[in-house]
Amino acid sequence: MTFIIRPARLGDLQHLYEMAKLTGGGFTNLPPDRASLTAKLERSEAAFARDGDALEDELFVLVLENLKTHEVRGTCQLFTRVGQTNPFYSYRIGTLTQHSRELDRTFRAEMLALTTDLEGSCEVGGLFLHPGERAGGLGLLLARSRYLFIKTHRARFADRILAELRGIIDEAGGSPFWDGLAGRFFGMNFQDADQFNASHGHQFIADLMPKHPIYTAMLSETARSTIGLPHPSGRAAMRMLENEGFAYANYVDIFDGGPTMTALTDKVKSIAAAKESRILTCDQDGGQESLIATGRLTDFRCAYGLVREVGDAIVLSRDCAQALRVGEDDHVLHVGRL
Incomplete structure (x- = not known):
């Protein structure tokens, strides 16, 4: 990582x-x-x-x-x-439509409004x-x-x-x-x-x-x-x-x-798909490539990592955990590739 x-x-x-x-x-x-x-x-x-x-x-x-x-x-x-x-x-960008009976023609003009x-x-x-x-x-x-x-x-x-x-x-x-x-x-x-x-x-x-x-x-x-x-x-x-x-x-x-x-x-x-999970453990045995974030405000950090879901908890790749400075029982926000 x-x-x-x-x-x-x-x-x-x-x-x-x-x-x-x-x-x-x-x-x-x-x-x-x-x-x-x-x-x-x-x-x-x-x-x-x-x-x-x-x-x-x-x-x-x-x-x-x-x-x-x-x-x-x-x-x-x-x-x-x-x-x-x-x-x-x-x-x-809008459109103004005008019609002339005399000419029997309809004109549509594209307009830019501030x-x-x-x-x-x-x-x-x-x-x-x-x-x-x-x-x-x-x-x-x-x-x-x-x-x-x-x-x-x-x-x-x-x-x-x-x-x-x-x-x-x-x-x-x-x-x-x-x-x-x-x-x-x-x-x-x-x-x-x-x-x-x-x-x-x-x-x-x-x-x-x-x-x-x-x-x-x-x-x-x-x-x-x-x-x-x-x-x-x-x-x-x-x-x-x-x-x-x-x-x-x-x-x-x-x-x-x-x-x-x-x-x-x-x-x-x-935003809709991201969910918070507790880290069960950290290893390098693979998982889904995901975006993982932790911390609020000045403590916010985000990185790529591998995630395996185990019930309501996750197993997080060890290198990602080290980059984010998290470990077992910490909570992280994660979302997989769309």
């Missing part, structure tokens, strides 16, 4: 900063800016330090650590209730795996660990959950969607807007964007063709979300037009 998921600490800043420089832009939750990352880590540490069940506007940052080298090789984030401090904006419909949801985001580790299911470990964290701290997360996927970014680091829509109103390119949003939030969108719906037919073909599509590097993440029960409900990101996926929190498969 080489890798575990654990809470991020301020000491992880340099690792996170180095990974942020590898994202290629459009990754708002992991900006290559030390001050912004420090603020995120401080906010996360405050959330981990609060021992209570009240639903508040909080951020939890988790990291993937190599136990042999102690390097941080991936990260993910959880927002407990978005849109409480700053509005949470999305574009909702909304805060998803305000109050919890969010899973900020998932990034170092390019050197994109094998062996570590991306799945990062993604699904968030659901076990939610299950462990269920009262601190909203009843609806969302995930924003990065949209199409061209080779120059620009966004065709931004250039075709918002860029015309803001006088700044996508990279500048993305950096400003990462550091200051996107209230400026509400301040400067037109409030009336926008007909997509007025956008360039290049911009229209990217609406609701994930970045190629995010297609696997989209499939993982769909496998968990998330669905695309015609909401897209206001910056790059990437799809926003939603689900009911308790209907997410990893």
Whole structure:
């Protein structure tokens, strides 16, 4: 057992900063800016330090650590209730149907409306795996660990959950969607807007964007063709979300037009299927490959392991038990592969 998921600490800043420089832009939750990352880590540490069940506007940052080298090789984030401090904006794709008797024709126009419909949801985001580790299911470990964290701290997360996927970014680091829509109103390119949003939030969108719906037919073909599509590097993440029960409900990101996926929190498969069991013993005799988590808040740890169910208890693989620092009669949360 080489890798575990654990809470991020301020000491992880340099690792996170180095990974942020590898994202290629459009990754708002992991900006290559030390001050912004420090603020995120401080906010996360405050959330981990609060021992209570009240639903508040909080951020939890988790990291993937190599136990042999102690390097941080991936990260993910959880927002407990978005849109409480700053509005949470999305574009909702809708259709306006009109009929002309004189022409005997019906016209259907696709429109983008700026909304805060998803305000109050919890969010899973900020998932990034170092390019050197994109094998062996570590991306799945990062993604699904968030659901076990939610299950462990269920009262601190909203009843609806969302995930924003990065949209199409061209080779120059620009966004065709931004250039075709918002860029015309803001006088700044996508990279500048993305950096400003990462550091200051996107209230400026509400301040400067037109409030009336926008007909997509007025956008360039290049911009229209990217609406609701994930970045190629995010297609696997989209499939993982769909496998968990998330669905695309015609909401897209206001910056790059990437799809926003939603689900009911308790209907997410990893949350619904996870169960708590007592460890009967630990050995290396095989079992079902599972995701196992233990501990609350700063003590939370998650890793892959082998599980054999024996009545109401389980037998856990010894290497996983050592990584999680658990043993006989301890209780863990576990869920098998979906």
